[in-house]
Amino acid sequence: MQARCHILAMGKWKKGPEKDLFDTYCARMRPAPVLKELDVRKKLSGPELKQAEAELLLNAIPNGAVVVALDERGKTMSSRDFAGKIGQWQDRGVGDITFIIGGADGLDETVRQRADLLISFGAMTWPHMLVRPMLAEQLFRADAILSGHPYHRD
Template identity: 50%
Template sequence: MRIAVSAVGRMKDGPERTLAARYLDRAVAQGRGIGLTGFAVTEMAESRASSAGARKGEEARALLAALPEKAVVIALDERGRSLASEDFAERIGQWRDMGRSDLVVIIGGADGLDETVRERADLVLSFSPMTWPHQMVRIMVAEQLYRATTILSGHPYHRGD
């Protein structure tokens, strides 16, 4: 299963980008033996429309148009469902075992995600009801994808109960 992150906005060079890349590089290395590949990041341009609704709509069209056919979609949204890392990893493993070829984690822009993205998602996931800076969300996604690979492969990085 190829895994990708599709994010609205560009993350500037700096320590946050470096940390996110480090976790994704680790996920690539750990994922090889368990059928998880890719871990690519695609950055979409932020919309310049005049209203929040129009911006979300334009961004949604771009995000959805870039999805591989029949991809599993995880949309990050503060109104989504919270999952423990083990449950997140288990879901990824189940989709992989079902033969799903692509999984895309979507991170919206400053205005959030349009309803069409949430409706298309197989899972609407929340890291917290709090609002997080885009850079932190990218790092948390990368780390949780790496953690999922370690859980699925039995690596000791994840030491949950």
């Protein structure tokens, strides 16, 4: 069974190469991941902003979904290990996998605690808008690995 992938992300896209790259990878996947952009409407900062973002993110998670939060303190994984994790969830019959990308200040602890898996794209700091196409590429790569497609090379 192919799980539906949802990407919950803080902030709205602007036209540009990052969005184009995200769209390119999503167009290659069936079904394509569903992106839901969330935005805090109030002028908040610091811990208040992170809490408001957390509330939006947590309320947008589909019922029964496995939750993967992208977090700088998360686990680094190889592409093959990432694909294997997705494959395990699909083998268990998980219908929805939700990936969470926080705002520029990171994730509130409540989101980290809700996550079934915390992953990091490495020790470097990445702009949160660049993380979207990076995630889309890794989801495409995971799909290629799981289906035996030659896109991924070790």
